[in-house]
Amino acid sequence: xxxxxxxxxxxxxxxxxxxxxxxxxxxPHRSENGYRAFGENDLHKxxxxxxxxxxxxxxxxxxxxxxxxEDHTRASADVKDIARHHLDRIDQKLTELQEMRATLAGLVSxxxxxxxxxxxxxxxxxxxxxx
Amino acid sequence: xxxxxxxxxxxxxxxxxxxxxxxxxxxPHRSENGYRAFGENDLHKxxxxxxxxxxxxxxxxxxxxxxxxEDHTRASADVKDIARHHLDRIDQKLTELQEMRATLAGLVSxxxxxxxxxxxxxxxxxxxxxx
DNA sequence: GCTTGACCTTCTAGCTAGTGGAACCTCTAT
DNA sequence: ATAGAGGTTCCACTAGCTAGAAGGTCAAGC
Numbered sequence: 001x002x003x004x005x006x007x008x009x010x011x012x013x014x015x016x017x018x019x020x021x022x023x024x025x026x027x028p029h030r031s032e033n034g035y036r037a038f039g040e041n042d043l044h045k046x047x048x049x050x051x052x053x054x055x056x057x058x059x060x061x062x063x064x065x066x067x068x069x070e071d072h073t074r075a076s077a078d079v080k081d082i083a084r085h086h087l088d089r090i091d092q093k094l095t096e097l098q099e100m101r102a103t104l105a106g107l108v109s110x111x112x113x114x115x116x117x118x119x120x121x122x123x124x125x126x127x128x129x130x131x
Numbered sequence: 132x133x134x135x136x137x138x139x140x141x142x143x144x145x146x147x148x149x150x151x152x153x154x155x156x157x158x159p160h161r162s163e164n165g166y167r168a169f170g171e172n173d174l175h176k177x178x179x180x181x182x183x184x185x186x187x188x189x190x191x192x193x194x195x196x197x198x199x200x201e202d203h204t205r206a207s208a209d210v211k212d213i214a215r216h217h218l219d220r221i222d223q224k225l226t227e228l229q230e231m232r233a234t235l236a237g238l239v240s241x242x243x244x245x246x247x248x249x250x251x252x253x254x255x256x257x258x259x260x261x262x
Numbered sequence: 263g264c265t266t267g268a269c270c271t272t273c274t275a276g277c278t279a280g281t282g283g284a285a286c287c288t289c290t291a292t
Numbered sequence: 293a294t295a296g297a298g299g300t301t302c303c304a305c306t307a308g309c310t311a312g313a314a315g316g317t318c319a320a321g322c
Contacts, residue, residue, distance in 0.1 A: 004269065014270090015310060023308090033317060035270055044257065051256045056231045059308070069253050079252050080244035087239055090232050094225070100187045101221050108218055113211035121210050122200050125182045126175065135298065145299090150280060164288060166299055190279065264322085271316065277309090287300065292293100 001038040010046040017046060025049060025063060057086055132169040141177040148177060156180060156194060188217055 007014045020026050021036070026045050028036040045066060052062045061082055068074045068082075110120040138145045151157050152167070157176050159167040176197060183193045192213055199205045199213075241251040 002270075013310085016308085018271095019309060033270080035317080048256050051258070053308090054231075055235055055256075056228070065253070065256065068250075069257060072248055074248045074250070075246045076242050076248060076250035076252075077244045077246065079250045080239060080242045083235060083239045083242070083252050087232065087235050090228055090235065094228050094232065097187075097221055097225050097228070100185075101218065101225065104186055104214060104218050104221065108211060108214045111207050111211045111214070113208045115206045115208065117203055117205045117207060119199075119205070119207035119210045121207075121214050122196070125179050125186075125196065126200060127182070133299070144281085146281060147279085149300090154279095164299080166288080184279090266321085267319095269316100269318075271314100273313085273315105274311105275313105276311080278307095280306090282303105282305080284303090285301090287298100289298075290296090292295085 001043070003036050003038070006038045006043055006046060009043055010050055012046055012050050020046070020049060023059065025059075025066065055086075056090060057082075061086060132174070134167050134169070137169045137174055137177060140174055141181055143177055143181050151177070151180060154190065156190075156197065186217075187221060188213075192217060 001009075003014045003017055006012075007017060010017070012020075017026075018036075021028060026042050026049075028038045028042050031037045048066065048069060049062050052065055053059075057065065064082055065079065068079050107121045107124055112118070132140075134145045134148055137143075138148060141148070143151075148157075149167075152159060157173050159169045159173050162168045179197065179200060180193055183196055184190075188196065195213055196210065199210050238252045238255055243249070
């Protein structure tokens, strides 16, 4: 398989696939003409990576998950650890975003949004809090 | 004021303040010895930037907000536009993260997390979906 | 046989919003 | 005079790609 077909079947852009090779996530063979020659195994890995990335796992998490995936003597506890840590990060991010959202939504609804210069949003941002 | 004091009073790291000058968000004067010489106005702008960034506004949004802030003939509608777009992006991100969270939480709770290799998390990531 | 177009290759540079570190200068106190 | 705490510039690095340039390869059509 050439990169184009793998791209289509995995849903990942060719650029991304080359990048993943670059950083050592996959190691496709090469044809005589220099083209990357992917096997079904590579395709599986890429699909795996695509799904892991879609769940927000970092590349380093993905690398570890892939290693565990290929290690049939793994302990599921190791996988769960990675996932739980990631879940924690997501929860943290969610809390952060929800706080931003609340503040911002309050400001937006307080702003007239007309031709006049008075603006509670700017007023809040400019609030005297530096001494 | 030297950068150290501005840093303390604005809450921004000195590095960040230098960076903000680099990208043209502020233009502090220079003393004869080459040190940056900040006025109260610079301090206000930095505090403004700090709060805008804390609300998640991008640097480009911040640049525009700062311009509006200094333009006393602004229309609050312009400010509100920026804020609303940002709110939309936050909501989008929240939805995304909540979906990730739901999937991930389901997988985590389904995983035994013991010494055995069987793992629903890996099973899900490896699911056959590429053709 | 030649050309066209689609595909592939490598390489460099850019994106966001800074952060870390090196090498060096300046000020203040002792 | 010197130590230490500040300040300066510049370069490299982070994450995870993406864009684009310059060029090689392949299959089809004339």
